[in-house]
Amino acid sequence: MVSVLNNVLLEEILQQVRPLIGQGKVASYIPALAEVPADRLGIAVCMLDGTLYQAGDADERFSIQSISKVLSLTLALTRYQDSEIWQRVGKEPSGQPFNSLLQLELEQGKPRNPFINAGALVVCDMLETRLTAPRQRMLELVRVLTQQPDINYDRHVARSEFDHSARNAAIAWLMKSFGNFSNDVQTVLHTYFHYCAMTMSCGELARCFLYLANQGRGLGQGEPLLTPKQARQINALMVTSGMYDGAGEFAWRVGMPGKSGVGGGIIAIVPGEMSIAVWSPELDASGNSLAGTAALELLADRIGRSIF
Numbered sequence: 001m002v003s004v005l006n007n008v009l010l011e012e013i014l015q016q017v018r019p020l021i022g023q024g025k026v027a028s029y030i031p032a033l034a035e036v037p038a039d040r041l042g043i044a045v046c047m048l049d050g051t052l053y054q055a056g057d058a059d060e061r062f063s064i065q066s067i068s069k070v071l072s073l074t075l076a077l078t079r080y081q082d083s084e085i086w087q088r089v090g091k092e093p094s095g096q097p098f099n100s101l102l103q104l105e106l107e108q109g110k111p112r113n114p115f116i117n118a119g120a121l122v123v124c125d126m127l128e129t130r131l132t133a134p135r136q137r138m139l140e141l142v143r144v145l146t147q148q149p150d151i152n153y154d155r156h157v158a159r160s161e162f163d164h165s166a167r168n169a170a171i172a173w174l175m176k177s178f179g180n181f182s183n184d185v186q187t188v189l190h191t192y193f194h195y196c197a198m199t200m201s202c203g204e205l206a207r208c209f210l211y212l213a214n215q216g217r218g219l220g221q222g223e224p225l226l227t228p229k230q231a232r233q234i235n236a237l238m239v240t241s242g243m244y245d246g247a248g249e250f251a252w253r254v255g256m257p258g259k260s261g262v263g264g265g266i267i268a269i270v271p272g273e274m275s276i277a278v279w280s281p282e283l284d285a286s287g288n289s290l291a292g293t294a295a296l297e298l299l300a301d302r303i304g305r306s307i308f
């Protein structure tokens, strides 16, 4: 039987998945992320009219990490012709870990999609070219979408990423060797790490990404951020590539466009209805939140929603 969506249902879902805490691993390759308590668990759902349901630690901010890759692509779509973007980055699932260099060498420095590190770095390179202040511009966008003027970067996390940036730097330099990277590598890494180090709560994330459920129109925005077609295309990319090499499993279990980050957050979209955010810092082998995925699976079952 299909349940009514409300705070009580979300609370029940969290209770059911809480025993999974302890079975995953908090990301430790970015030391600052390993400092986050592993028992945090939150969920928030934002309906098209802005109504917000939430439970658990849904008001606590955390590092959004790769969820920011959706926002950087969104910004790029507002500054570039679609064709300019897709000649530098592909639209295919990678089937590889998010920070892999393997395909990049085989495929002449063109990343498979904008949601793996290589693809997001190319997108950040493009933003560096056309925006005078890409870090400030991102904050402005997110503050408008969430209506929270104090959203910011966690400089401690950004610093920690910068201090352990060998792999991302290698990815950027490899792309430069193929002519697919225009700006100074350090400068672009700096922007990329700041984007990843943005902190938001589940409630803020659910509100922020409502534009993907609402044909490109953000909460309380007069002008749409994206066209309905662009919003649909981002959702498609999230289905095929939002969860890296776990995309197939996520489509199977949850059945919604989703995007994860190694901070333990996941956003998921039910087009035309709602945007969802979950947070639990422990990750599965693909780097996706373990209890977060389970919570989304339960929610999809309980409210009877899936895009398939």
Ligand SMILES: NC(=O)CC[C@H](N)C(=O)O
Pocket (backbone or CB within 6 Å): 064, 065, 066, 067, 098, 099, 117, 161, 168, 193, 196, 260, 261, 262, 263, 287
């Ligand atoms: N999957 C992720 O969230 C990875 C983001 C992380 N900042 C990195 O570049 O490795």
